[in-house]
Amino acid sequence: MFQIGELAKKCQVSTDTLRFYEKNKLIEPAGRSDSGYRLYNEANQRQVSFIIKAKELGLSLDEIKELLEIKLEPTEHSCAEVKSITSAKLELIDDKINELTRIRSALKKINDACCGHADDKATHCSILASIEYDIVKRSCSSED
Structure with a gap:
């Protein structure tokens, strides 16, 4: 588990970007520390990397959100979607x-x-x- 600054550094984005993704329900912290800091894990890092790659492809945040929802529950969706x-x-x-x-x-x-x-x-x-x-x-x- 790591804090937002560490995740930002690993993903080469700003902490503001991560907060923006969180505010827009694209990512959710894996947990919180005893002192209330957001904590992230490897799955969060992969999710942020997915978002970054999708943005490079020109996808909007709404489109990325849809893809993430499908990715999180792939058995509930089809490839056609x-x-x-x-x-x-x-x-x-x-x-x-x-x-x-x-x-x-x-x-x-x-x-x-x-x-x-x-x-x-x-x-x-x-x-x-x-x-x-x-x-x-x-x-x-x-x-x-």
Whole structure:
């Protein structure tokens, strides 16, 4: 058994991070010392390592909590439940990638069209004109 500072050092996180995980019901101390200090064990260390790895994969705290619940009672759950969590996350990531690709393409198009000369005044900047054109094109009609 070890105290929160020792667990933090072993897992290379801050004690605040561990308190945050505890507050959000991701970990629970294995016990308390006679003086009331939280005590942790090897299972807690593995659980924190699991959380860290899941965060590296981009999973949210809610998704991690779901996975931990399944991990703690694996006979009560199916592999399909776990896969549904990661499949949903992959779908969100793909949507974000598509959106970022669209944004990058539009930004690159207007960036490439700009001469970018330091001596040219911004009064005729093609980037500003393009953004302004999109605003005018999308603005609500005066009848609204």
